[in-house]
Amino acid sequence: MTRARGDVFEGDDRQYSPTRLHGWLQLVNGSGRVRPELLTRAELAALSTRELVRHNDRRSVWHANIGPIWTPQLRGLHEDLAEIVESNRHDGDKAKPAALVDAYPGLGKSTAVREYGRTLYREQIALRGETTVDGQRRVPVIYIALTGNTHIRGLNAAICRFYGLPTSGDADTLAERAVDAVLSLKTVAFIIDDVHFLAGSRGSSMRMANQLKFLSNVFPVTLVYVGVGVRQRGLLREGFSPEQTLLAQFGRRTTPLTLRPFTVEDEPGRQEWRTLLLTVERQLILADGVSRL
Incomplete structure (x- = not known):
C-alpha cells in the first residue's frame, strides 16, 4: 500500500527476488494493491x-503490475498442473512424474506457473499449517531460475540459495544440504524456470537429461520445469539406441504442457483476444477512462 508521512512518500513498488525464500514469501503472501483513484x-x-506526481506514480506501479489475467489458457494450464501435483502422492522411494511447460517466449508462462506455485503454497499452508510438527517453517513450494551453462553443482547451489543455506562445497555436499531442507521444511514442489539454459546446444540434450534425472532421483518433490524450445532439443524424445535410453526414460516420466497463444484466424479466437483486451482496459487508470472496445 502507498505510504506518505509528511514530505516522505513511499509508493507501492515491491522489490524482491522470488528465487530467494524471503522474496518468494512476499510474492506468496503479498496483499492486493489498492487501485488508484480514477480522476x-x-x-x-x-x-x-x-499531488499529480504522486498520483501518476501510483498509476505507473498499478499499470506495471496488472495481472495475472485469468485467461482460458492460464486456467487450463493450472488445471493440468494441479492434476499432476495432486496425483503425485508417491512414497519417497519412488520417482514422481514431472511437468514441463514449454511455450513460445512472451506468452506469460513464467507468470502463469509462478501464480500456480503461489496458489499451491497457500493451499498447503491452509491444509497443514504454517509450521511443521518439528516447529520449522513450512515451505511447500520453491522457485528457482537457471542461468546459462548451469551444471549440477549450479542447480544444487540455486536450491540452497533459495533456502538461505550455504553454497560452499561440491555438488554432492550441496545436494545433501538441499535434501535436508526439503525434508525438514516439507517442500512438495520445485518450480525450475529457464530450464532451456541447461541445454546449450541441440547436442547437449543428453547432459540436460542427466541433470534433470538427477533431480528427480534425489529430491522427493514434483518438479515443474519451465522453458522455451526444450522439446525441440530432444529432451523428451523416445530413444532406441543405448545412448538414448535416458532420454526415453525421462520423457516417459515428464508430461509436456504448453500455454496456447492467442489467435485471430477464427471467431472464437478473436472473441478470446477481445475479452483479454477488454479485461486489460478495465484495469487502466486513465483520465475520463471509457471503454471503446
Missing part, C-alpha cells in the same frame, strides 16, 4: 504539482 481531466487539473 476526470478537471480533477487532475485541480491537483497540486506534488
Whole structure:
C-alpha cells in the first residue's frame, strides 16, 4: 500500500527476488494493491504539482503490475498442473512424474506457473499449517531460475540459495544440504524456470537429461520445469539406441504442457483476444477512462 508521512512518500513498488525464500514469501503472501483513484481531466487539473506526481506514480506501479489475467489458457494450464501435483502422492522411494511447460517466449508462462506455485503454497499452508510438527517453517513450494551453462553443482547451489543455506562445497555436499531442507521444511514442489539454459546446444540434450534425472532421483518433490524450445532439443524424445535410453526414460516420466497463444484466424479466437483486451482496459487508470472496445 502507498505510504506518505509528511514530505516522505513511499509508493507501492515491491522489490524482491522470488528465487530467494524471503522474496518468494512476499510474492506468496503479498496483499492486493489498492487501485488508484480514477480522476476526470478537471480533477487532475485541480491537483497540486506534488499531488499529480504522486498520483501518476501510483498509476505507473498499478499499470506495471496488472495481472495475472485469468485467461482460458492460464486456467487450463493450472488445471493440468494441479492434476499432476495432486496425483503425485508417491512414497519417497519412488520417482514422481514431472511437468514441463514449454511455450513460445512472451506468452506469460513464467507468470502463469509462478501464480500456480503461489496458489499451491497457500493451499498447503491452509491444509497443514504454517509450521511443521518439528516447529520449522513450512515451505511447500520453491522457485528457482537457471542461468546459462548451469551444471549440477549450479542447480544444487540455486536450491540452497533459495533456502538461505550455504553454497560452499561440491555438488554432492550441496545436494545433501538441499535434501535436508526439503525434508525438514516439507517442500512438495520445485518450480525450475529457464530450464532451456541447461541445454546449450541441440547436442547437449543428453547432459540436460542427466541433470534433470538427477533431480528427480534425489529430491522427493514434483518438479515443474519451465522453458522455451526444450522439446525441440530432444529432451523428451523416445530413444532406441543405448545412448538414448535416458532420454526415453525421462520423457516417459515428464508430461509436456504448453500455454496456447492467442489467435485471430477464427471467431472464437478473436472473441478470446477481445475479452483479454477488454479485461486489460478495465484495469487502466486513465483520465475520463471509457471503454471503446
